[in-house]
Amino acid sequence: MKKQYKKLSFIAMLVLVLAACSKWDGYKKYTEAGETIYSGKMDSVKTFPGKNRIKITGLLPADPKIVKCKIKWNDGKDSVMYDITKGIGIDSFSKIVAIPEGIYNFTIQTFDAVGNSSMKVNAAGTAYGAKYESGLSNRVVNRAELMPSGKAELAWDNLDAASGALGTWVRFTKVGDVVDSVFVPLTQTLTSIDNFKPGSSVVLRTLYLPKPTCIDTFSCQQQTVGVKYEITSQYLSNTGPGFQRATFDGRWGTLAAPWITNAAAKNKGGLYGGYSSDAGGVINWETWNNTPVTNGIVYQTTSSPLPAGKYVVSFDEYSELQANSTIYCVAAAGDAGIPVLANLSTALGYVGAYNGANIGATSPSATDTRSFTFTLSSPSVVSIGFLANIVGSGNPGSYIQIKRIQLFSTN
Missing domain, CATH: 2.60.40.10 (Immunoglobulins)
Structure with missing residues (x-):
């Protein structure tokens, strides 16, 4: 029994030795070329x-x-x-x-x-x-206007800082043709520019940082924005407040030059119409007592050609119009006047005397400011005025007072 135990022990030891040799031979094949040496990693x-x-x-x-x-x-x-x-x-x-x-x-x-x-x-x-930059947009200017003080004001829309926007560079021209620029941060909602040159524009370029750790700043394509400024006195006259009259019967009358009044506008006995002395002198029609106006027109033509560009016509009015009555402020190219209602689509631009969405409803009993835009591709004189189609309907009828008209350039 003792001899058998020794024999088993010898066999076990032999197996272990053979196994160890096998593992060592397997390891040697990985070290035949020598020990692997690594450089220090970053x-x-x-x-x-x-x-x-x-x-x-x-x-x-x-x-x-x-x-x-x-x-x-x-x-x-x-x-x-x-x-x-x-x-x-x-x-x-x-x-x-x-x-x-x-x-x-x-x-x-x-x-x-x-x-x-x-x-x-x-x-x-x-x-x-370039792909990232192509998706960027300049900060929106809600209003760009030259004020009577000579300062240009830029009122900005909000732009979320989460977009990566940093602010906007604004390049502009001052009186004397001095070109300057200013950086407008996102926190600024109104920018004022002193001594702004009338008729010039501003150029915008908004800057972006995609991530706070970015090593480069990105920008949009530059954008030119016209600054609205009033040019009424350069091209129009007798524009109110306090319109001047020609003929007059004590209340009703016709507008003084350079306004031209067609026969259809004279709904007061065929002699007077388009003017009343109310509120110090206004462009006016009233159809109480069944005195309708059909394609009544008052207009004047700019004193010289307007340069090619973009324009705004604005007017202040108070109106009480019946559902079947309309009054439009209209601009048309040339000196032949403004079109009648059937040809209104040929005009450069027009707008109803109150919110066009409410044509056919009585307008608010308050002064309202209405405006429209038009564009000239080449210099041209422009006729600007009012087209009235007011149906008489007894008492009450329809009524309007136009207190002032203005012309602006937005180039």
Whole structure:
């Protein structure tokens, strides 16, 4: 029995020795070329987005043997190699990689002089470019207007800072043809520009930072915005408040030159119409006592051609119009006057005497300001006036007072 136990013990020991030899032979095939030596790997790697480029930073370990750093992307298809001059301590690494717009995964390794590499370090980064910029928009200007003081005012719409917007550069021209600019931050809602040159425009360019860590600032395509300024006195006259009269019967009358009044506008005995002395002198029609107006027109023509550009006609009125009555302010090219109702579509522009959505309803019993725009592609004189189609309906009838008319340029 004792001999059998010794025999079993010997066999077990032999099996263990053979197994150990087998493992050692398996390990030797991995070390036949010698021990693997690694270069020190980069630490604390960060990426910073830019415009068609990405900045990559990190810390190089205290390994004086490091002489190169290789950065690869696109699954290793693209790469760049940098020479490293290394001291004995920890050094910082900072390089900018020129790269097309997109999102990338980078693999970073360091190398010593004989080609030993470090373990791989991975990092992701983003480059922005033309595609990103094409989606940017300038901050909206709700109102751009030259004030009587000579200051231009720009009233801004809100723009969320979460969009990455930083603010807007505004370029403008002052009196004396001095070109200047100002940066408007997002927090500013009203910008005033002193000594603004009448008739000039402002040029906008809003700046963006896609992310707070971005190394480049992006901007929209520049946008030109016309500044509204009044040119009434340069081209029109007798425009109120306090319209001047020609013929007059004590209340009703006709407008003084340069206004022209057609026969259809004279609904007071065929002699008077289009004017009353109410409120100090107004353009006026009233159809109490069954005195309708059909295609009644008062207009004047600009004293000289308006330059090509964009314009606004504005007027202040008070009206009480019945459902089947309309009054339009109209602008038409040339000096032949403004069209009748059937040809209204041929006008440069027009607007009803009160909110067009409510034509057919009684307008509010208060003064309202109405306006419309028109554009000239080439210089032209323009006829501007009022077209009335007011049906008489006993008492009450329809009634309107136009207290002032103004012409603005928005070039």
